[in-house]
Amino acid sequence: MTDIVTIRGLDHSYGQTRALRGVDLTVGAGECVALLGPNGAGKTTLVSALTGALAPAAGTVRITGSDPRRPATRRRLGVVHQHAGFPRTLKVRELVAGWAVRAGRPASDADAVLAEVGLLDLTKRRVTELSGGQQQRLQLAMSLAVDPTLLVLDEPTVGLDVEARRRFWATLAARRDRGTAVLLTTHQIEEAAAVADRVVVLHQGTVIAIGSPADLTAQLPDRTVTARTALPDSELRALPDVLDVTVADGRMRAVSARPEATVRALLAADPTLADLRVEGASLEQAIVSMTAAQESRKVAA
Amino acid sequence: MTASILAVEIRDELYAIIRDPVAALFSIAMPVGMFAVFATLFGAEGDGPVSGATLMLATFGAFGVISVALTPGIGIAEDRERGWLQVKRVSPVPVRTTLAAKVVASLPVALGVYAAMSLTAFALGRFDTDIGTWLRIAGLLLLGSLPFALLSMAVGFVARGRSAPAIINAVFLPMAIAGGLWMPLEVLPAFVQDLAVWLPTYHTSQLGLGLLVGDPILDNIAALLAATAVAASLAAIAYRSMRA
Numbered sequence: 001m002t003d004i005v006t007i008r009g010l011d012h013s014y015g016q017t018r019a020l021r022g023v024d025l026t027v028g029a030g031e032c033v034a035l036l037g038p039n040g041a042g043k044t045t046l047v048s049a050l051t052g053a054l055a056p057a058a059g060t061v062r063i064t065g066s067d068p069r070r071p072a073t074r075r076r077l078g079v080v081h082q083h084a085g086f087p088r089t090l091k092v093r094e095l096v097a098g099w100a101v102r103a104g105r106p107a108s109d110a111d112a113v114l115a116e117v118g119l120l121d122l123t124k125r126r127v128t129e130l131s132g133g134q135q136q137r138l139q140l141a142m143s144l145a146v147d148p149t150l151l152v153l154d155e156p157t158v159g160l161d162v163e164a165r166r167r168f169w170a171t172l173a174a175r176r177d178r179g180t181a182v183l184l185t186t187h188q189i190e191e192a193a194a195v196a197d198r199v200v201v202l203h204q205g206t207v208i209a210i211g212s213p214a215d216l217t218a219q220l221p222d223r224t225v226t227a228r229t230a231l232p233d234s235e236l237r238a239l240p241d242v243l244d245v246t247v248a249d250g251r252m253r254a255v256s257a258r259p260e261a262t263v264r265a266l267l268a269a270d271p272t273l274a275d276l277r278v279e280g281a282s283l284e285q286a287i288v289s290m291t292a293a294q295e296s297r298k299v300a301a
Numbered sequence: 302m303t304a305s306i307l308a309v310e311i312r313d314e315l316y317a318i319i320r321d322p323v324a325a326l327f328s329i330a331m332p333v334g335m336f337a338v339f340a341t342l343f344g345a346e347g348d349g350p351v352s353g354a355t356l357m358l359a360t361f362g363a364f365g366v367i368s369v370a371l372t373p374g375i376g377i378a379e380d381r382e383r384g385w386l387q388v389k390r391v392s393p394v395p396v397r398t399t400l401a402a403k404v405v406a407s408l409p410v411a412l413g414v415y416a417a418m419s420l421t422a423f424a425l426g427r428f429d430t431d432i433g434t435w436l437r438i439a440g441l442l443l444l445g446s447l448p449f450a451l452l453s454m455a456v457g458f459v460a461r462g463r464s465a466p467a468i469i470n471a472v473f474l475p476m477a478i479a480g481g482l483w484m485p486l487e488v489l490p491a492f493v494q495d496l497a498v499w500l501p502t503y504h505t506s507q508l509g510l511g512l513l514v515g516d517p518i519l520d521n522i523a524a525l526l527a528a529t530a531v532a533a534s535l536a537a538i539a540y541r542s543m544r545a
Contacts, residue, residue: 051391052390052391053387053390053391071392071393071394071395072393074391074392074393075393077391077393079388079391081384081387081388083384084384084385084388085380085382085383085384085385085387085388086383086385087313087317087380087383087385088321089313089316089317089320089321090313090316094312094313094316098309098312098313099392101305101306101309102306102309102310102392102393102394103393104303104306104393146393
């Protein structure tokens, strides 16, 4: 797989605050990488460096081998911002056609991408008359109009309803099949888990974990055991290897370090047990655990 | 940078002026309307063979052209506040091209304002110049508006979107009045007449007046070059401190 994005030793500070500390990252053609982490982790700084909006203090950023600070490098870079702030005097087709022309593409490409995102019937409407969800789709249309080799998506599905989200990711999947690389930043972790090939967890400017969503959740040994049971709370807490228990509406939810032992004891203690399930940790749980562990190491040091 | 990219940038900026009712009212309708009123009331008075209405093409013409030249700064402040400038910064178009397009797009609108005033003077039967002089005045007014475009950009780089028009007009309108763009300097107090020679508005209007009555304009050109240098420096400093 050809690397579209290559980031090496990326470092940047704002005054005394170090936003990025030697970040390395690659994104291959057709790959979707989700950049996750709490607020202040360095995601925005990394995206700014990747899109050429920021000159990093140290390190290199390359898109298909070129520096994104050069405008020509950004010709085939599509960016979906959290909020675009469109000019109120342009109409939908004018905006998308103009974006295609800026990337050296024919203006006539606009209709195809507007059809792709479901806005073809709104081409003559002023962009500021669109709903929030339609404006997000318009941003996607603009980014697709440049025939992107790389798409950078910053919270792209905020404001989209379920059907629009499904369509959004389907459109992205089709583009990825054609080799477009995707870098996604989002706080909707389960959505990232569903669409990303790899997840990069940033914490205080450092990459603390990188891998597929399955790899990252596998690093967290805890499992969640859920069941309908008549056992009282005190007996549930006494079950072997249980770390935490909650009960709501007759359904218990226990986090266990060794679910096999917990389940065996649970079955022996309650013959009326029903609807038993054992689930792995969610990506969100894994990330919370990783960042907490990182904090602990920092305090210990 | 291809011509088609520049053309798209200019088209978008042109729409930003002519499709925005507020911008169109203050930058186009108001100067032309004021010219129509003043030319009707005082257009018969003049300087020798040149009617007052024709002389007003130099003074109100300067007011109209400069009013349009101030739109880039307002546009920049609005783009910054909305977040659109940030979107443009990661596009393949260099920011300097976007900024240049804002200025270039204002030129045909400014020319349109000057032409509308000229048609008004013609309709009143008080258009007393030849086409060559008329074109030279147009060219000089457009060049003379450059320091104002740069000054408005300096404000646009640092002011908030809503406050930018207020700041720009708070600076420009007193300069327009004190520079003799609305009424002859002779009717203004002596201290204002003394102040006028330090104002670029005065020198911009003197370019056209000089051509119409045959006065030399080299000093005015030199003064406007100096004003352009100062405004360009201010714009550069403001750009560096800009937060998109």
